[in-house]
Amino acid sequence: xxxxxxxxxxxxxRRAGSIVANVLDMLREIVKPGISTGELNAAVSECxxxxxxxxxxxxxxxxxxxxxxxxxxxxxVNSEIVHGIPSRERILIEGDIxxxxxxxxWQGYYGDAACTYPVGVISESRARLxxxxxxxxxxxxxxxxxxxxxxxxxxxxxxxxxxxxYGVVRDYTGHGLGSKLHEAPQIPNYGRPGRGISLQRGMTLxxxxxxxxxxxxxxxxxxxxxxxxxxxxxxxxxxxxVVITDHETEILxxxxx
Numbered sequence: 001x002x003x004x005x006x007x008x009x010x011x012x013x014r015r016a017g018s019i020v021a022n023v024l025d026m027l028r029e030i031v032k033p034g035i036s037t038g039e040l041n042a043a044v045s046e047c048x049x050x051x052x053x054x055x056x057x058x059x060x061x062x063x064x065x066x067x068x069x070x071x072x073x074x075x076x077v078n079s080e081i082v083h084g085i086p087s088r089e090r091i092l093i094e095g096d097i098x099x100x101x102x103x104x105x106w107q108g109y110y111g112d113a114a115c116t117y118p119v120g121v122i123s124e125s126r127a128r129l130x131x132x133x134x135x136x137x138x139x140x141x142x143x144x145x146x147x148x149x150x151x152x153x154x155x156x157x158x159x160x161x162x163x164x165x166y167g168v169v170r171d172y173t174g175h176g177l178g179s180k181l182h183e184a185p186q187i188p189n190y191g192r193p194g195r196g197i198s199l200q201r202g203m204t205l206x207x208x209x210x211x212x213x214x215x216x217x218x219x220x221x222x223x224x225x226x227x228x229x230x231x232x233x234x235x236x237x238x239x240x241x242v243v244i245t246d247h248e249t250e251i252l253x254x255x256x257x
Contacts, residue, residue, distance in 0.1 A: 004202030016111030017252035037075035038088035056103030074101035113253035114239035133236035154191025169210035208239030
């Protein structure tokens with residue numbers, strides 16, 4: 001069941017979202033060649049603790065996973081799409097692209113967002129992938145308006161990605177959120193205009209295009225967490241949490257471009 005949020009609930013979600021946005025903005029300054037994903041994880045852990053929030057991902061265990069997620073953030077490099085586990089042994093090098101997903105809980109309500117960062121100077125092809133994926137997110141949010149549908153959101157992502165020669169992840173989706181990290185509805189990155197659930201005021205959604213430079217088949221790594229492109233092509237991931245209003249969609253995780 002989809003739960004429409006009250007203004008009291010949205011106050012808490014805005015605070016949770018602002019913490020997530022601050023973390024992603026901080027990472028933009030420290031993601032550089034030579035740093036490990038484990039060091040990034042530690043920096044984010046300290047930041048979340050200072051804000052009086054709780055990491056949403058650490059200890060999270062869905063049915064498919066053999067072990068709870070051990071990190072505070074998900075760190076996915078190059079062909080890794082989502083759910084990469086941070087490690088002190090995973091050193092970023094010049095030219096990598098790094099997707100970081102962050103979630104926090106503040107006073108019982110969640111914020112969730114993601115960015116893909118260039119590590120130093122990246123290739124033109126990787127820069128283009130990031131540009132197109134970010135534009136997919138922007139188009140999806142523009143479509144996430146009262147009386148539009150989930151199909152409109154998915155179509156905004158899929159149509160722009162395919163028009164630029166990329167694939168979209170079809171096995172993993174965006175989602176609702178609120179007093180739980182994952183709530184109804186699921187938000188696919190594909191769809192048909194006018195189809196699916198109609199968007200209503202008070203719906204809170206985590207919209208997250210995941211775009212691949214190659215084919216659309218994905219595989220899960222040996223750790224039961226990281227999701228990779230099956231053909232080894234690059235992937236990018238951008239995400240914002242939003243709330244549907246009577247007018248323009250409100251972004252709850254306002255990280256900076």
